[in-house]
Amino acid sequence: MSGFSRSLAAISLGVLGTGLAHQAYASTRALQAHRGWQRHEVTAETGNVLTVHRREAGPGAPELFFEAGLMNTSTSWLMLAERLADDFTVTVYDRAGYRSSRRGQSEPYQLGESASDAVDVVRALRAEGSEVSLVGHSLGGYIAHRTAALLGDLARVVLIDPMHPQELVASRAQRQGSKGLDLSLRTGPLTVALGGGLLMDKRGTLRVLSDNPYVAMLRAELSALSTWTTGRREWRFAYPFMLDGGAPLGELDVPVHVIGASETLQGSTEQHELFTSYVASGTPAGTLREVPGTSHLGIVSSAASLDAVEAELRAVLAPRTDAAGVASPVPTEEVTHDAGR
Amino acid sequence: MRVVEKAVCAGFATWFVATVLSQHPERSYDRARKLDKTGTGVLIPNWRFFAPNPAVEDQHFLYRLADEDQQEHTEWRSVYDIEPRRWGHALWFPGRRHEKAIFDVASTLLQNRASGMPTQTRAREAAVRLINDFVRTRIEPTEGYPYFQVLLVRYAGYDHSEKPVYDMVFDYTPVVEPVEDAPTEPTEPTKEVAA
Numbered sequence: 420m421s422g423f424s425r426s427l428a429a430i431s432l433g434v435l436g437t438g439l440a441h442q443a444y445a446s447t448r449a450l451q452a453h454r455g456w457q458r459h460e461v462t463a464e465t466g467n468v469l470t471v472h473r474r475e476a477g478p479g480a481p482e483l484f485f486e487a488g489l490m491n492t493s494t495s496w497l498m499l500a501e502r503l504a505d506d507f508t509v510t511v512y513d514r515a516g517y518r519s520s521r522r523g524q525s526e527p528y529q530l531g532e533s534a535s536d537a538v539d540v541v542r543a544l545r546a547e548g549s550e551v552s553l554v555g556h557s558l559g560g561y562i563a564h565r566t567a568a569l570l571g572d573l574a575r576v577v578l579i580d581p582m583h584p585q586e587l588v589a590s591r592a593q594r595q596g597s598k599g600l601d602l603s604l605r606t607g608p609l610t611v612a613l614g615g616g617l618l619m620d621k622r623g624t625l626r627v628l629s630d631n632p633y634v635a636m637l638r639a640e641l642s643a644l645s646t647w648t649t650g651r652r653e654w655r656f657a658y659p660f661m662l663d664g665g666a667p668l669g670e671l672d673v674p675v676h677v678i679g680a681s682e683t684l685q686g687s688t689e690q691h692e693l694f695t696s697y698v699a700s701g702t703p704a705g706t707l708r709e710v711p712g713t714s715h716l717g718i719v720s721s722a723a724s725l726d727a728v729e730a731e732l733r734a735v736l737a738p739r740t741d742a743a744g745v746a747s748p749v750p751t752e753e754v755t756h757d758a759g760r
Numbered sequence: 761m762r763v764v765e766k767a768v769c770a771g772f773a774t775w776f777v778a779t780v781l782s783q784h785p786e787r788s789y790d791r792a793r794k795l796d797k798t799g800t801g802v803l804i805p806n807w808r809f810f811a812p813n814p815a816v817e818d819q820h821f822l823y824r825l826a827d828e829d830q831q832e833h834t835e836w837r838s839v840y841d842i843e844p845r846r847w848g849h850a851l852w853f854p855g856r857r858h859e860k861a862i863f864d865v866a867s868t869l870l871q872n873r874a875s876g877m878p879t880q881t882r883a884r885e886a887a888v889r890l891i892n893d894f895v896r897t898r899i900e901p902t903e904g905y906p907y908f909q910v911l912l913v914r915y916a917g918y919d920h921s922e923k924p925v926y927d928m929v930f931d932y933t934p935v936v937e938p939v940e941d942a943p944t945e946p947t948e949p950t951k952e953v954a955a
Contacts, residue, residue, distance in 0.1 A: 426773035618789040
């Protein structure tokens with residue numbers, strides 16, 4: 420074996436080993452519980468076992484349940500949810516496959532599975548008689564909307580820069596952009612499994628999130644294999660579903676509020692119409708709002724726009740000052756719920 | 761001598777591995793490419809050849825003039841024409857650089873439009889400014905039409921059965937560039953055009 424071949428083998432193995440170690444570290448880190456949050460486990464009717472994190476504001480406080488977007492987890496909501504935790508009981512969770520949530524469903528994935536799981540999470544954890552609102556971002560916005568149709572008995576639905584099932588048919592810009600995302604999600608899982616997460620240039624993404632106190636966890640989740648495999652599973656259903664025009668939005672008997680990122684709304688003229696159709700699917704009290712200077716990702720995870728997004732959220736959430744209380748730090752604890760299998 | 765030989769082998773092996781790792785079809789895995797400190801891509805060449813989505817269309821910029829109220833317009837006019845290919849172009853075709861520049865700028869405008877990354881936002885703003893300045897130098901002025909508007913079109917060129925795809929129209933811009941001390945604010949293209 421020549422000197423070059425030996426060097427090549429050694430460097431290749433070194434690079435592969437470093438990449439695999441990085442992947443193992445990221446995947447392990449993504450399993451960690453969120454400090455200061457109660458940890459619950461909900462076994463849904465689908466067989467999925469979901470990890471849920473919750474902070475309670477006090478008896479009678481209104482409740483917010485957060486639904487994250489594609490390739491995003493409960494971590495993406497922490498900064499915003501903690502801002503609201505004094506006045507609202509806040510619950511974030513990971514869809515099956517993300518972080519420590521496990522998928523037990525044997526049938527092929529479809530978005531209805533996630534909506535069904537979200538229903539079980541709300542039913543398992545909501546306090547008796549409490550006012551509940553759903554908050555969803557991106558794909559999580561559409562899932563929250565479908566969850567609301569199944570759940571009933573809600574105060575409102577708040578969709579933050581939501582994905583719309585017809586956006587790829589209505590907007591050429593979105594359709595063009597989806598090709599890039601499709602390539603990422605087709606090649607990502609294998610690349611990350613082989614340690615390619617280390618090769619990922621995350622600076623662009625992390626610059627938007629640089630002031631987020633959870634940026635280290637968000638960075639690790641970008642290299643975690645579970646994020647990519649679960650994202651690919653969801654995308655494999657969502658992509659052809661949206662290319663085919665999706666499905667009509669269900670009618671809800673609660674207000675639907677949409678808070679759009681300015682870049683999304685200005686990036687395509689059709690986006691305003693799509694968001695308006697969300698608002699129209701609820702009762703007349705729904706609103707469409709725009710947060711200036713925000714992007715699709717930054718609107719929930721960037722500290723720079725946190726004040727503006729929080730203000731818009733509080734504006735659409737009915738204030739319940741009588742129930743407000745200061746939440747004391749809660750030790751991490753684990754509670755198990757079973758949705759009735 | 762053996763130490764030097766080993767160091768040279770290790771250097772070439774590292775270069776080879778970095779080059780191979782930089783050929784991932786998804787450009788977000790380009791971190792190893794940062795090892796090329798020249799910033800030119802000379803040291804870590806790109807052998808992807810536009811894979812997995814090679815370009816099959818040319819980008820065309822059209823413009824039209826608008827009156828003061830931006831209500832009346834001229835017809836859409838071509839900013840430049842794609843030069844038909846000849847055999848000799850295989851040996852010498854400096855004009856291709858011009859078309860490549862147009863293609864690259866148009867790609868910057870079209871890619872990741874909703875990503876929200878600050879670097880991409882700045883790149884799009886710069887691309888809009890560049891195209892507006894480029895078009896301004898080629899405008900045939902018409903009296904009573906002080907504004908112009910740019911339209912980005914994708915078109916195969918050789919296959920006339922293919923319909924052109926209208927990608928975006930820019931905001932109105934003065935034909936005569938306003939003279940200011942400070943540089944003018946770039947305008948983002950905000951509208952899409954239905955095919």
